[in-house]
Amino acid sequence: MAKKKDTSTSKNKKVTYGKETVYQGNGGETHQTAEQGYETLTTQQGIPVADDQNSLKHGPRGATLMEDFHFREKLFHFDHERIPERVVHARGYGAHGYFETYDPIPELTSADIFQRAGEKTPVFVRFSTVAGNKGSADLARDVRGFAVRFYTKEGNWDIVGNNIPVFFIQDAIKFPDLIHAAKQEPDRAFPQAATAHDNFWDFMSLMPEAMHMVMWIMSDRTIPRSLRFMEGFGVHTFKLINEDGKVTFTKFLWKPKQGVQSVVWDEAVKINGADPDFHRRDLWNAIQMGDYPEWELCLQTFDEKFADQFEFDVLDATKLIPEELVPAKPVGKMVLDRMPDNFFQETEQVAFQTGNVVPGIGFTNDPLLQGRNFSYLDTQLKRLGGPNFAHIPINAPKCPFHHFQQDGHMSMHNVKGRANYEPNSWGPEEGGPRESVERGYHTQPEEASGPKMRVRSERFADHYSQARQFYISQTDTEQEHIADALIFELSKVEKAAIRERLVGHLLHIDKDLAQQVAEGLGIKKMPKPPQAAVPVNEDLKPSDALSILKNVPNHFKGRKIGILVSDGFDAQLVADLKAGAERVGATVAMIGPRIAGVMTADGESMDMDHKIDGGPSILFDAVAVIGGKKGIDALAAMPPAREFVANAYSHYKFVAYNEAALPLFNKTGLPKRLDEGFVKVSDEKEIKRFLESCKSLRFWKRKDAA
Ligand code: HDD
Numbered sequence: 122m123a124k125k126k127d128t129s130t131s132k133n134k135k136v137t138y139g140k141e142t143v144y145q146g147n148g149g150e151t152h153q154t155a156e157q158g159y160e161t162l163t164t165q166q167g168i169p170v171a172d173d174q175n176s177l178k179h180g181p182r183g184a185t186l187m188e189d190f191h192f193r194e195k196l197f198h199f200d201h202e203r204i205p206e207r208v209v210h211a212r213g214y215g216a217h218g219y220f221e222t223y224d225p226i227p228e229l230t231s232a233d234i235f236q237r238a239g240e241k242t243p244v245f246v247r248f249s250t251v252a253g254n255k256g257s258a259d260l261a262r263d264v265r266g267f268a269v270r271f272y273t274k275e276g277n278w279d280i281v282g283n284n285i286p287v288f289f290i291q292d293a294i295k296f297p298d299l300i301h302a303a304k305q306e307p308d309r310a311f312p313q314a315a316t317a318h319d320n321f322w323d324f325m326s327l328m329p330e331a332m333h334m335v336m337w338i339m340s341d342r343t344i345p346r347s348l349r350f351m352e353g354f355g356v357h358t359f360k361l362i363n364e365d366g367k368v369t370f371t372k373f374l375w376k377p378k379q380g381v382q383s384v385v386w387d388e389a390v391k392i393n394g395a396d397p398d399f400h401r402r403d404l405w406n407a408i409q410m411g412d413y414p415e416w417e418l419c420l421q422t423f424d425e426k427f428a429d430q431f432e433f434d435v436l437d438a439t440k441l442i443p444e445e446l447v448p449a450k451p452v453g454k455m456v457l458d459r460m461p462d463n464f465f466q467e468t469e470q471v472a473f474q475t476g477n478v479v480p481g482i483g484f485t486n487d488p489l490l491q492g493r494n495f496s497y498l499d500t501q502l503k504r505l506g507g508p509n510f511a512h513i514p515i516n517a518p519k520c521p522f523h524h525f526q527q528d529g530h531m532s533m534h535n536v537k538g539r540a541n542y543e544p545n546s547w548g549p550e551e552g553g554p555r556e557s558v559e560r561g562y563h564t565q566p567e568e569a570s571g572p573k574m575r576v577r578s579e580r581f582a583d584h585y586s587q588a589r590q591f592y593i594s595q596t597d598t599e600q601e602h603i604a605d606a607l608i609f610e611l612s613k614v615e616k617a618a619i620r621e622r623l624v625g626h627l628l629h630i631d632k633d634l635a636q637q638v639a640e641g642l643g644i645k646k647m648p649k650p651p652q653a654a655v656p657v658n659e660d661l662k663p664s665d666a667l668s669i670l671k672n673v674p675n676h677f678k679g680r681k682i683g684i685l686v687s688d689g690f691d692a693q694l695v696a697d698l699k700a701g702a703e704r705v706g707a708t709v710a711m712i713g714p715r716i717a718g719v720m721t722a723d724g725e726s727m728d729m730d731h732k733i734d735g736g737p738s739i740l741f742d743a744v745a746v747i748g749g750k751k752g753i754d755a756l757a758a759m760p761p762a763r764e765f766v767a768n769a770y771s772h773y774k775f776v777a778y779n780e781a782a783l784p785l786f787n788k789t790g791l792p793k794r795l796d797e798g799f800v801k802v803s804d805e806k807e808i809k810r811f812l813e814s815c816k817s818l819r820f821w822k823r824k825d826a827a
Pocket of ligand 1: 207208209210213247248249265266267268281282283287288292293294296355356357438471472473489492493496497498500501
């Protein structure tokens with residue numbers, strides 16, 4: 122068809138073919154082109170693209186042509202965007218930062234990172250949930266992964282840990298079974314990101330070694346308020362090796378300077394609906410605001426003699442060493458201060474490996490760790506598609522590296538020149554690298570003898586004593602949460618025999634707990650406890666370090682207050698509250714009946730951060746309700762406003778309020794006599810008092826009043 126008329130503009134090309142008017146571009150006013158100051162769009166081959174809105178067709182309404190190399194390349198690439206998600210820890214969020222060494226510790230380890238005070242080493246961290254798929258919600262009741270990579274001057278060192286210091290199983294051979302049981306059931310593909318189902322508890326109830334971990338996962342540790350408010354643990358016993366080859370055993374612990382804090386279960390369930398990205402958004406916001414989270418790396422070090430005397434085997438990953446017995450000494454701090462430029466490039470493609478150790482750090486024979494050392498390397502091949510994943514920038518060391526490994530899919534840097542083997546006789550200029558006896562990684566020599574046997578040491582046999590110790594180390598509130606969690610989870614189990622078997626194990630841990638759970642589940646006759654391989658040691662002392670609530674940070678830094686206002690509110694009071702919060706390192710968000718145009722008492726119009734149904738109180742650590750006479754009745758008529766207050770109350774939050782807020786409280790059905798968790802604020806002094814209360818994070822005493 123002959124081209125009749127070309128009415129081209131820089132935005133849109135309008136072309137008339139025969140009777141039809143056709144467009145290049147998208148035909149609309151909004152069409153943008155490089156001529157407006159943007160970079161020129163190209164194909165992957167660098168060819169400038171004239172039209173990214175329309176495929177090449179045979180006539181305006183004809184079939185798309187194979188010849189359209191731009192279209193083909195675009196679709197081809199899109200079709201291949203996904204890589205397999207991690208088989209566990211699929212949902213995660215990463216951040217960059219640095220590790221700053223405190224005092225050098227050459228007496229313990231020759232690891233280069235620990236040799237110079239004040240030296241900063243780049244790190245990348247990825248936090249994750251374990252069971253859910255990549256798109257699952259952040260507040261699943263689940264263990265959190267806490268994987269840290271140090272880009273040291275002597276290579277990459279990864280501590281691939283969790284926010285819990287022990288694990289479910291003792292031997293890596295059971296890992297596939299554990300994960301199959303925990304993830305969605307294979308026939309129905311649910312539940313997603315939840316352990317409240319038959320397969321998980323069936324497996325748990327048949328694995329007494331998991332009982333210590335069961336106590337931890339039923340505690341508030343598995344519903345953290347923020348990724349910033351979690352401890353991290355390397356779990357296994359590792360070796361530190363000094364210049365003379367002397368070995369010291371160690372556990373690695375990360376202690377958040379922000380303190381440890383969790384949500385209550387009802388809050389977790391609701392946050393998953395209101396903001397499934399709650400944890401990642403929180404980390405993103407904190408880092409963008411410059412409120413960089415920090416953790417201290419602590420070592421619990423001990424020698425062979427301690428290991429021999431300790432009641433449990435230090436090679437057993439279902440056991441911990443109480444900090445009261447071996448103190449955790451800080452050796453440096455980690456600061457997270459930068460988000461990745463691109464999520465996929467860095468967070469998704471980072472390939473942590475327990476096998477990544479540097480000179481001065483060594484493995485022990487912990488059978489879980491030994492198995493992990495195979496699994497992490499192996500899994501990267503599947504996920505990242507070839508053996509060259511270390512060529513991806515996030516996985517490449519930041520120190521010089523030279524080796525003769527070559528070729529394979531997606532190879533980015535092969536050796537230069539002729540020599541791709543050694544020994545060779547090409548000399549240092551052209552002959553490539555050689556080993557360094559001085560700087561190289563030396564495995565510490567260790568005696569090993571004995572028959573090949575598929576067995577387990579009897580020192581691994583006590584499965585209940587530390588589970589009991591964990592339970593008795595908790596406050597009453599925390600113990601209640603454990604019982605509630607067990608009742609909730611087991612109530613979702615269809616088979617009564619599984620519920621009963623699990624309660625049987627609890628009898629070894631704490632009889633009252635077993636009783637409460639049995640009652641909660643309506644079990645009439647207490648099941649028999651399974652036979653314990655060794656008697657439970659009831660003499661283990663409570664360890665305060667294992668409790669969250671015994672270690673409340675006593676500050677409100679890094680926390681967030683949601684301020685709910687109604688039309689006619691006192692803007693000065695809100696400004697004072699905001700200023701007070703900022704003084705203690707907290708932030709505020711404004712919530713109102715509308716997102717924009719909420720009126721102050723002075724008749725000013727103010728924009729909000731959230732409209733009431735988009736800013737529920739579950740998203741905040743404490744709340745304030747600053748009513749304005751004019752609009753309080755209208756606000757009280759809104760169900761989400763009443764829910765805001767009711768949830769803050771039932772989640773034990775501190776609430777600041779003014780006189781004008783009372784009609785909303787009445788409509789919500791709060792008790793007439795407000796408890797001490799409610800702080801009336803009308804001036805700076807009272808605001809200070811409110812913020813002082815907030816330091817204890819929750820008003821747990823409200824529980825007793827209920
Ligand atoms: Fe694992 C990922 C932590 C036992 C096999 N694991 C993975 C991640 C963390 C942990 C944090 C995510 C890393 C990331 O963010 O990319 N895993 C642990 C801890 C364990 C543990 C603390 C016990 C102490 N893991 C464990 C065993 C095996 C694995 C016993 C297998 C024998 N883990 C894997 C894996 C994953 C993984 C399949 C999946 C994705 C990946 O490695 O990179 O290889």
